Amino acid sequence: MDPAQLQKLVEMRMPFGKYEGRLLADLPGNYLNWFAREGFPRGELGRLLALM
Template sequence: MCRVEEAIPNPQVLIDAVTTKMPFGKHKGILICDLPVYYLEWMHGKGGFPPGKLGMMLSTVFEIKTNGVGKILDEIKMRVHAARK
């Protein structure tokens, strides 16, 4: 019998995506959550996202935005920034 493990989402990835700025490239300095979809699609098509935490944030934002649920990021961004005031 094959056992499929459930993927447990890590909310910290979303928090990091709304507080971390892109460290390189055309959109350097832009929050990861604010990167345009065309840029994420371009990165994905050029061989994928970089390894590690940055790649996890980029791929998560890519999946959220390309599936039409980008408002989730707006809500998290609003709550995180309000909590920091």
């Protein structure tokens, strides 16, 4: 795992949705499971959410 990506998980905030403004590392597991079933967003955000 890339340490820079791990750092982003604790610095980057969710830009949209029910948990807008929450740190990615603080997103609830059921929300991440929903993304895993429905598909992660494109780009860096999706890659970071998939790491969780």
